[in-house]
Amino acid sequence: MSTEPKDKAKFDGAPATPPNDSWHRRLMEGRAGLFALMTTVGVSIGGIVEIIPMYSIAAGPEQMAEVTPYSPLEVAGRDIYSREGCVQCHSQMVRPFRAETMRYGTWSRAGEYTFDRPFLLGSRRIGPDLHRIGGKYPNAWHYEHMRDPRSTSAGSIMPPYSWLHKDTYTVADVTASVVALQTLGVPYTDEEVANVGASIKAQADAIVADLATAGIHTEPDKEIIALTAYLQRLGRDGSAAVKAREAAAPTPL
Amino acid sequence: MSTLTSASNHSGQAESGANVMTFDADDAMVKKFILASLTFGLVGMLVGVILALQLAFWPANLDLPWTTFGRLRPLHTNAVIFAFTGNFIFAAIYYSLPRLTKTPMWNQTLSQIHFWGWQAIIVSAAITLPLGFTQTHEYAELIWPIDIAIALVWVVFAINFFGTIATRKVKHMYVAIWFYMSMVITITVLHIFNNLALPATLTRSYPIYSGMTDALVQWWYGHNAVGFLLTTPILGIMYYFLPKSVNRPVYSYRLSIIHFWALVFIYIWAGPHHLLYSGLPDWAQTVGSIFSIMLIAPSWGGMLNGLLTLRGAWDRLRTDPIVKFWAVAVSFYGMSTFEGPMMSLRSVNSLSHYTDWTIGHVHGGALGWVGMAAFACFYYIVPRVWKTTLHSLSLATAHFWLATVGIVLYIVAMWASGITQGLMWRAVDEGGQLQYANFMDTVLQLMPFYWIRLVGGLMYLSGLLVMLYNIGRTIQTSGSAVVAAPPAAFAK
Amino acid sequence: MSNERQDVVLGHAHEADGIEEYDNKLPTWWVGLFFGCVVWAGAYLAWFHFVADTSQAKMYQEEVAAAALAWPAPTADQALAAAATPEAIEEGRKIYMANCVACHGPAMKGGIGPDLTDATWIHGGGLADVQKTISEGVPAKGMLSWGPILGPQKVAQVAAFVHSSGGGM
Numbered sequence: 001m002s003t004e005p006k007d008k009a010k011f012d013g014a015p016a017t018p019p020n021d022s023w024h025r026r027l028m029e030g031r032a033g034l035f036a037l038m039t040t041v042g043v044s045i046g047g048i049v050e051i052i053p054m055y056s057i058a059a060g061p062e063q064m065a066e067v068t069p070y071s072p073l074e075v076a077g078r079d080i081y082s083r084e085g086c087v088q089c090h091s092q093m094v095r096p097f098r099a100e101t102m103r104y105g106t107w108s109r110a111g112e113y114t115f116d117r118p119f120l121l122g123s124r125r126i127g128p129d130l131h132r133i134g135g136k137y138p139n140a141w142h143y144e145h146m147r148d149p150r151s152t153s154a155g156s157i158m159p160p161y162s163w164l165h166k167d168t169y170t171v172a173d174v175t176a177s178v179v180a181l182q183t184l185g186v187p188y189t190d191e192e193v194a195n196v197g198a199s200i201k202a203q204a205d206a207i208v209a210d211l212a213t214a215g216i217h218t219e220p221d222k223e224i225i226a227l228t229a230y231l232q233r234l235g236r237d238g239s240a241a242v243k244a245r246e247a248a249a250p251t252p253l
Numbered sequence: 254m255s256t257l258t259s260a261s262n263h264s265g266q267a268e269s270g271a272n273v274m275t276f277d278a279d280d281a282m283v284k285k286f287i288l289a290s291l292t293f294g295l296v297g298m299l300v301g302v303i304l305a306l307q308l309a310f311w312p313a314n315l316d317l318p319w320t321t322f323g324r325l326r327p328l329h330t331n332a333v334i335f336a337f338t339g340n341f342i343f344a345a346i347y348y349s350l351p352r353l354t355k356t357p358m359w360n361q362t363l364s365q366i367h368f369w370g371w372q373a374i375i376v377s378a379a380i381t382l383p384l385g386f387t388q389t390h391e392y393a394e395l396i397w398p399i400d401i402a403i404a405l406v407w408v409v410f411a412i413n414f415f416g417t418i419a420t421r422k423v424k425h426m427y428v429a430i431w432f433y434m435s436m437v438i439t440i441t442v443l444h445i446f447n448n449l450a451l452p453a454t455l456t457r458s459y460p461i462y463s464g465m466t467d468a469l470v471q472w473w474y475g476h477n478a479v480g481f482l483l484t485t486p487i488l489g490i491m492y493y494f495l496p497k498s499v500n501r502p503v504y505s506y507r508l509s510i511i512h513f514w515a516l517v518f519i520y521i522w523a524g525p526h527h528l529l530y531s532g533l534p535d536w537a538q539t540v541g542s543i544f545s546i547m548l549i550a551p552s553w554g555g556m557l558n559g560l561l562t563l564r565g566a567w568d569r570l571r572t573d574p575i576v577k578f579w580a581v582a583v584s585f586y587g588m589s590t591f592e593g594p595m596m597s598l599r600s601v602n603s604l605s606h607y608t609d610w611t612i613g614h615v616h617g618g619a620l621g622w623v624g625m626a627a628f629a630c631f632y633y634i635v636p637r638v639w640k641t642t643l644h645s646l647s648l649a650t651a652h653f654w655l656a657t658v659g660i661v662l663y664i665v666a667m668w669a670s671g672i673t674q675g676l677m678w679r680a681v682d683e684g685g686q687l688q689y690a691n692f693m694d695t696v697l698q699l700m701p702f703y704w705i706r707l708v709g710g711l712m713y714l715s716g717l718l719v720m721l722y723n724i725g726r727t728i729q730t731s732g733s734a735v736v737a738a739p740p741a742a743f744a745k
Numbered sequence: 746m747s748n749e750r751q752d753v754v755l756g757h758a759h760e761a762d763g764i765e766e767y768d769n770k771l772p773t774w775w776v777g778l779f780f781g782c783v784v785w786a787g788a789y790l791a792w793f794h795f796v797a798d799t800s801q802a803k804m805y806q807e808e809v810a811a812a813a814l815a816w817p818a819p820t821a822d823q824a825l826a827a828a829a830t831p832e833a834i835e836e837g838r839k840i841y842m843a844n845c846v847a848c849h850g851p852a853m854k855g856g857i858g859p860d861l862t863d864a865t866w867i868h869g870g871g872l873a874d875v876q877k878t879i880s881e882g883v884p885a886k887g888m889l890s891w892g893p894i895l896g897p898q899k900v901a902q903v904a905a906f907v908h909s910s911g912g913g914m
Contacts (some may be wrong), residue, residue, distance in 0.1 A: 014462055029425040029426050030426075031472065032418045035434065036415070039431075039439075040438050042514065043439045043442065043521050044521075046441075047473050050522065050537055050540060051469060051473060054465065054466040054537075055466065062465075062532070078456065082389045085323025085326065085387065085389075087389055088326045088327075089322065095603070095606075096804065097603065098700070099678060099679040099681065100678075101893075102894060103894065107577030111532070113464030113532060114463060114464050115464070116463060117459040117462075118467055119464055119471065121468055122607075125607040128591045137887050137889070138857055138886065139887075141848065144320060144857065151847075152737070152849075153847060154846070157308065157311045159307075159316065171465070176454050177457065177459070178453050180459050181459055182449055184459055184463075212635075243743040355762075425759035427760060427764065455880035503764065504767055505770070506768045506772065507769075515779075530801060535801060536794060538801075539793050539794065543785075546786055547782045550778045550782055551779070553778070586793045588895065684896055684898050685812055687894065687896075690895055692845060
């Protein structure tokens, strides 16, 4: 590398020959409006081509009749899952590899996420994938795991979430979420929206009763009950849908 | 207000003979943005170090809701992306745009609204994220009222930006301005479309997109927030501050044209590489992969123009910390923009995805490219806007080495950790069954790497503290330099 | 193009705050890299979607089929027969300690799951019964299906351990 520019003299002054302006300089660099427009067009094409077709795909072949909306208690649990940032360490996406389906269960299909707002696929597995966690462990396991993760998983680096066992959710708050989701097109009937409180009570009471058989006594309005309901629901509709399709089709999906 | 003066030439010798302008009002904004960037940079990186400790030593979560990893990680990413880098970009633009257009920023009131509005957004983010108020979209966690505030402040900035360009006193826009413009436009589009949501309460909303569509829109946003907040504006900054720092011509004008338009067109397509092997249609995954590969050359165009502009200034690599910072920044840019496309290939991604390799990759870009470029600019700008000379050259050099060794420790630890865990997840025994059926086995194996990463992060943070001290002492001597000729900071 | 002089400034510095620009030609290898990547992208797209059927669903089926050939699963009886040695039972103990203690306790006295040392066997106390319970699980009660996770050999080993160390009949 030379330490001096070859045209030191010119660099210090004007170039030897008048510059022959490039097309870019003549057409673009003097016109800020045109430049901004071309930039806008340039950055728009890719997004349009990729995102628009998703609407026809999501409404078509990927749909799974077995996948139904989350119950109000599960919506409350999902909000808690979001609030605590569970997604920072846990994915909800089993990839189509044998090593993953052996570890977690059936790999994840697009149609399973129909009612996921926001999506919670995650980007890092500091802990294991949770998409097939539903029904994998008893309710008591989740209760103890959130209180002290190391009591159920020796060596875990997950922090305890003891406040979930004390803090409560409210029916009014869950109703606001269900109403918003209904407005966005999640097929809750008006009757279901009117009966959010009853729905929550039935599902929460059942979990509390089940916990009691394991010697755990708590109340149905605790946040841990809602979170448990959500975790126990995760991925079950999808597994059932895939099983049904595999039984119906000669070649598995 | 601008004043025409030939007395204090802070903009370089090349304009000798012509009238030289100063932009005192804009430089006052530059000072504010720099101080904000340094302050929030310290906070963001300190939180990063705490997170690194939490992964190595879980009791550091403190058993409090607002100090757990799940709530603090968004605080870390938002602080370093929008507070540290955001304020750095604004400082660099408020410094360079008036000088490139020979006109002050269009409206000083909008400048003030931009600055104070942006800081208010950051403070509200720092309060709401630990409280658990989040949309969960990565790098778009902030709740809907703050999103509206971001949109408004961003529009204020955009008006000020385009107003300045519209009133410019030069005919042609220099390449740095093209890159700034691509950021202003693209971030507007990304922010609005990714945050379309219906509020349920004051702190909670649900996106208008669902499932895989929501995932695709989010990663269209997430990937291009990296592209148009952490890449193109920094390239624009490089095109101004790097040739200024070494007082050398930019290597190739035609390369800058080609790599600019190639980046603008190609970058946007690569988002789906974050969703390989997901429920996204196979064709969309493939498009994400191939556009990532096509990004290598346009990205390296920027690296080449940076490195080859340093040609002829390599002797100063040994003596001038600014040149050191730029050389390492541009090198890490080249490394990260090769590594990223490789991780977008299905075969590599099947190993790297969901592991610490991703974390290492993003920090190679963030600490190596963005951070080092920011430090180079701060050491360049601070003596000029405070009209003085840098307090200590050797402290700046010490900062450089702390940062560089810190980055290397960090990313090597994350490569080792990521590849280790990826291989353990897929390992099968002689009977074809999972060798590490217990997930915990694959976590406990990573602990040594997590401690090494913590050391690397601490070194990088220590370097920042050294710079804060150095800049603080420099500011104390504000106004002492009468004429600062390039390289102003180190005139002896 | 190859005859162009290098390092000639354009003379735009007056519009760029004094920053000069050369207009050096693009490095040949860079141009090659650019077009090479574009060609590769087109070829990969064509191959992946139009030449070979390489959908992720099909790739998964192929992987599973190849594994079934490489590691033919022993029948449950074969696995049990092979697990009758003290070494296999010791292996079973390790598997138990890694995977089962969370619910059944280190002393097998139960907790979230039932006691394995008493004489009560909800799903049958014979060796084959224990093997079947571990392999298929009891989804209604939260007992996992360990078969897909551990495979027949390890299930047999841990069944042999539970049967010999617990209250098996």
